[in-house]
Amino acid sequence: MxxxxxxxxxxxxxxxxxxxxxxxxxxxxxxxxxxxxxxxxxxxxxxxxxxxxxxxxxxxxxxxxxxxxxxxxxxxxxxxxxxxxxxxxxxxxxxxxxxxxxxxxxxxxxxxxxxxxxxxxxxxxxxxxxxxxxxxxxxxxxxxxxxxxxxxxxxxxxxxYRYKAIYAEALAEVFERQAIGQVCSVNMLEHRFPFLDKVGQWNKFNENTGGTLVEKCCHYFDLMNLFAGGKPELVYATGSQATNFKEFQYGNESADGLDQAQVIVNYGNGVIGGFSLCMFVPGSHEELIVCGEAGRIKASEQSELGDKNENQIDVWVGESGPSRTIRPKYPSYIESAGHHGSTFFEHLAFAEDLASGIYQGPTLEDALQSALVGFAAQRSIEERAAIEIADLLPAQLDMATFS
Ligand SMILES: NC(=O)c1ccc[n+]([C@@H]2O[C@H](COP(=O)([O-])OP(=O)(O)OC[C@H]3O[C@@H](n4cnc5c(N)ncnc54)[C@H](O)[C@@H]3O)[C@@H](O)[C@H]2O)c1
Incomplete structure (x- = not known):
């Protein structure tokens, strides 16, 4: 509006x-x-x-x-x-x-x-x-x-995160303007600082979070699912607790969340996805790269710890039209209210849902699918095997009923 x-x-x-x-x-x-x-x-x-x-x-x-x-x-x-x-x-x-x-x-x-x-x-x-x-x-x-x-x-x-300026704009490029044609692959990267302190330090333990790839990364799997435009089917992952919270103890318990991972996702529509996580970086860098049959979009936001955030989108479309670099942003008082303004726009959308009585999503299926990629990736790391998402679900479950 x-x-x-x-x-x-x-x-x-x-x-x-x-x-x-x-x-x-x-x-x-x-x-x-x-x-x-x-x-x-x-x-x-x-x-x-x-x-x-x-x-x-x-x-x-x-x-x-x-x-x-x-x-x-x-x-x-x-x-x-x-x-x-x-x-x-x-x-x-x-x-x-x-x-x-x-x-x-x-x-x-x-x-x-x-x-x-x-x-x-x-x-x-x-x-x-x-x-x-x-x-x-x-x-x-x-x-x-x-x-x-x-x-x-x-x-x-x-x-x-769907409402972050860079992803909202990338979604408009890919789906409204069809800037890069049919999507073929989606890659995401989150390289950032360690998990922050929490009340009762609940986020240091897989039992409380569901695992780092569920807790943190469901945001990125949601974006990958959205850009892929298909259902995630097969997930392969590797990961470990490489450096963070090795000395950490809370109530005699040691932290067990992983802090680095690589995840590959095959979608039912043939799109392939990749995700890279590193959580021992002195700053924060998020990157989305979507390759289509007619071009490529790279969206990123980054800041070193304590520094200003920088947003950028590069749209390369070859001979199909003008390629460009843009720096999408929201007003600073909105961005500083949390998660680069995405929480503000999420609340506008929620209030619109309530006013109209019509819910525009993310759907329950989106929420479940974003977590399922995370659950599958955690399982893949434990079992050193590729995981079929369908094998994680009860046979009689019809995901479409949550759409
Ligand atoms: N959407 C995002 O970008 C985003 C970012 C950070 C956290 N989160 C999510 O938000 C949730 C809270 O995370 P946080 O960072 O605020 O954690 P936090 O530890 O800072 O705060 C959690 C609060 O919930 C309270 N609490 C615990 N059990 C409760 C209960 N049964 N009823 C009412 N309150 C209870 C705790 O006392 C604490 O004050 C988590 O699910 C987390 O994954 C989302």
Missing amino acids: KQSVEKSRVFQRGRAFAYLEDQDRYLTQRTTPTLNYGFIGCGMMGLEHMRNVHLAGSANIYGVYDPSPTSTHHALEMLKRLRVPVPKSYASLAAACADPDTDALIIATPNFTHLEVMRVAATHNKAIFLEKPIATTINDAIEVCHLAQSHNNIVRVGLQ
Whole structure:
């Protein structure tokens, strides 16, 4: 949806216009949203969701629940700094899910809790936003899909990298403008810093995450699946815990997540995919290369630790038309709200879903497929064998019912 400059959120931010009386506000006037969201999980991602919902003005931050008093306190302090009215603090998950005054629940809890939280959340008739990955095992992921499918409202899974400026623009090049013709291969690379600290350090253990290739990389497998335009069928992978968290101990447990991997994916439509992960890099570099019968697109974002991010897309189309290099970006106040602006646009899309009652995706099938490539890759590394995705699923499961 196009947004007039008059309505730009840039005018509603900061304290520069705090001296104005309400009757003198036009550009700086914030409209009061009609939707109320309850936030379940107030850690790093819960805070990012709150910041973006506030920036987008898409809903009121109506209530928060987190069993950690520190996380809850920190969320309330952040909201105070943003001059957001004090939300309700719920005493339990059940109370958070049951509040009759909320329209949607934003679930940003550790991966291993997604199923147990969904079992409670799905008993209420509210829209649900569930962070990725949907779950930490294949059976749990399928159960989350069944819960979502039988739920009488929208369920969105947090695969928001689709909204990053470079990938949104690459999608438009490949599918709207057909710039490179039929897609033949998709390669992705994520080279970045180690996993960050988390509440209870849950992300250091495969049992809690589902494995690095599920936890982190479902985003990239979602993008690969999207650009490939087909279903992932066969996955081969290699990987190891090469350097990170070798000395790490938490409650006498050693970290077991891998920090480097190479993954190859064969798609049912003949497209081939490759993914490279390295998590001991002093910075962050993401790269997508899509080769088509008539050209090649390379999209990348990168920054050294502490430095500014740089985006670039190179479109090479030979004699088919003008090749070009572009630097797609969003306004800096949107990019700095988290994940280079993708979380902001994810929330605009979620609010549009709620307003129209029509859910535009990512579908449950997308969410399940993105995790399945990760589960298959983890299994491939363990078994040193290629894994057929169909062999991981119950014979009677029809994935199409989740589309
Ligand atoms: N979409 C993305 O780009 C992205 C990025 C980072 C994390 N995530 C996902 O977001 C989720 C949360 O990750 P995080 O980085 O915020 O972790 P975190 O450790 O920073 O925060 C998790 C919070 O959830 C709370 N919590 C634990 N169990 C809970 C329960 N049963 N009910 C309510 N709250 C509970 C914890 O106390 C903590 O405050 C994970 O699923 C993660 O994979 C997504």
